[in-house]
Amino acid sequence: MKYIHVNCDLGEGGEQDDELMPMITACSIACGGHAGTLEIMHQTVAHAMKNDVEIGAHPSYPDKNNFGRISLEMEPQDLKQSLVAQILSLKQIAEAEGGFLSHVKPHGALYNDAAKDEAIANIVIDSILEFEEKFPLFAPENSVIARLAKGKLPVIFEVFADRNYMNNYQLVDRSKPGAVITRKEEVFDHVFSMISEGKITCNNGVKIPCNPATFCLHSDTPNAVENLKFMHRKLEEKGVKIKRS
Secondary structure (H helix, E strand, O other), rough: EEEEEEEEEEEOOOOHHHHHHHOOOEEEEOOOOOOOOHHHHHHHHHHHHHHHOOOEEEOOOHHHHHHOOOOOOOOHHHHHHHHHHHHHHHHHHHHOOOOOOHHHHHHHHHHHHHHHHHHHHHHHHHHHHHHOOOOOOEEEEOOOHHHHOOOOOEEEEEEEOOOOOOOOOOEEEOOOOOOEEEOOOHHHHHHHEEEEHHHHEEEEEEEEEEEOOOOOOOOOOOOOHHHHHHHHHHHHHEEEEEEOO
């Protein structure tokens, strides 16, 4: 039996968190930048611990109005202070609940910007380095942030189960048709090709190599629960389980 690691971004105010949590390996919890309140953070951490799910911080540009999906022009020190405060907030909540942070994963526009912009990538890395734990970083392969983090932080390569890619490893912009994969059969096919072939099939049909350590499924896709249940069932038919080995 082969095992894969699957994560969801949770604590963002969605209605599917409770159903998704038992089916995943790790969650990245919004910590006040794009979404999340102290109460929701406490609830999500407690639910993750109940289900033996790894807890990660999901910081973003401080922009709840746009759900952190638009790049912000910020002074580097201001952005760093915001990210440190977001991570610290969730870290303290996790520890108060008797748990701990397992990783940090930037959200939305911050994730995409750090993948290609050295200045933003360094701010994210420096923010994580403020913590003695040197939390592992979820990042895309062949990204600027993964390259710059090498030797400074553990990097966990992430791919998206429900997003289409361009052949430069960047995600298709959400404003473009087909950026989000919603049909459960297509989500499974997308994931299984990465597992079985070690390749991402891009939006233009080109296949690019990948070696993912974790797969992300977005919790705000309307049929995320159905997609994940289907993926569990179909993967098990192929001898693959979603769980820690």
